[in-house]
Amino acid sequence: MFALYKKEIKSFFYSPFAYALSALFMLIFGFAFVNRIGSMSSSVLQFSFPDMFYNNFFYFIFIIPLLTMSSFAGERRDGTEVQLLTSPLTITQIVLAKFFAIVTVFLFMLLLSLFFPIYIATHGTVIWSSLICGYISFFLWGIVCIALGMLFSSMQSSPIIAAIIGEIVMEGFLFLDQFAATKMVESYPKLNSVVTWFSMQRRFLFFAQGMFRLEDLVFFLSLTVMVLFWIILHIEKRRWNHR
């Protein structure tokens, strides 16, 4: 399992891929950062990073499917899927190795983004509690999206299509809040509560206010585990009606 993890990591970092994506990520973050600074009055040298994370996520959503798109679809395209599935590795091990590899790249990006709070800290004050909460929520939301992206990749043999489907679905998740706020949904309280429960933005905002709720942690983690489990089932199912 470690060998597969290592190979995945290498395929990201031995190619320009991880760096190009990280650069894009930093660019987006940088724009948001400059924007924030520009719109602040000069007397306040404190600002809320979670807000920035929140804004960033709309753009970040477009990066995650690019990370996950070739995880399974690429293997299928190159014919290497056969090798993985005929190796002594179990499907669970394969899925986990790939998942952790992508999470590692994601963590690498988050690490790069530390540049901004550190920069602020040298010139002003950073509210560390809300920053840490912001990072945790960003991370949790990120791993859910990674799992989802991998799921779509496992359903496709074309990485590009996997990425496009991933983006559409993730955008859908993002707008769940707006959907819940429509008059139509509001008129059905039960439906409204279900939709709101699935809304990741709402949970994200709790974190953003520096509030660490166990409920939200469980929500994100269980959703990730559920999607990963779905991937395993899906690959198993594909073997059965393979053509």
Added chain:
Amino acid sequence: MVEVKNLTKHYGRVTAVHDLSFEIRDNEILGFLGPNGAGKSTTMNIIAGFLPTSEGTVTVCGHDIKEDARAAKRCIGYLPEIPPLYPNMRVEEYLRYCAGIKGIRRGQVKSEVEKVMRRLKLIDMRCRLISNLSKGYKQRTGLAQAILGDPKLLILDEPTVGLDPSQVTELRDLIRELGKDHSVILSSHILSEISAVCNRVVIINKGELKAVDTIENLERRMSGSLTLILTVVGDRDAAYSVLEKIGGIEEIEDVMDMDDGTYVFRLKLKDEKVRQEIMTALVSKGINIAEMSMQKPDLEQVFLELTRKK
């Protein structure tokens, strides 16, 4: 070594493989023959554990491929039709990765990879990117991946496709050598390859088993109809009437008129003794025999015969 029992595979409504049963013995090279679309790759994918069976069982080294997949897969080295290569990896790096996923112990990875590279003459290519390798070297790298860790069973799906003639001979020699201490299943639709390398063959057509036997036995089975090629010099009609009178000839086929008074016939004989009779009969009528040769049925004919029907 491997036991395939009543193997059936459906793809939706299509039955790709129907009720296949055969076994692969220790240290034998088994040829797997069939026309395109006969179900060769499907069967191999099932034995390798990539596809599940619809019905029937496959046992590899005593482990059921369904129930005890991990143990069974450890005994298998598989080279699929398209070698499973990552174009952006280097040869040595790729083989190390393969050793890793095959569960070879870390201390042994280096020596194992070294051994396999030496065996397949990949040492000079170790630092090349796989995408820059020629087709022959890619195939070799694929084979290297399969024999890593010395699995007892090797499954090779059309390993010589796309290679040049000298590479084909080289690969054949290698397979023959591997067959000394491994069981090998080799699929192909190139008959000369199978007859050059394999001990026994399995012939399938449209997913159904047509024959499992040694090549000699299969050829013998066909020799119920002996064919004699006869070339005579002189009068064609006279020769024909002589031949017609001999009872041991089942069928006379006029093949060629060479324009210089030589004629070629193809005769189907009941048994080999008729040859003598033909010779004396022709000579007594003053017809000269330029050439007489038996045409032995080869694997090609067996194959065509078995796959033509239905």
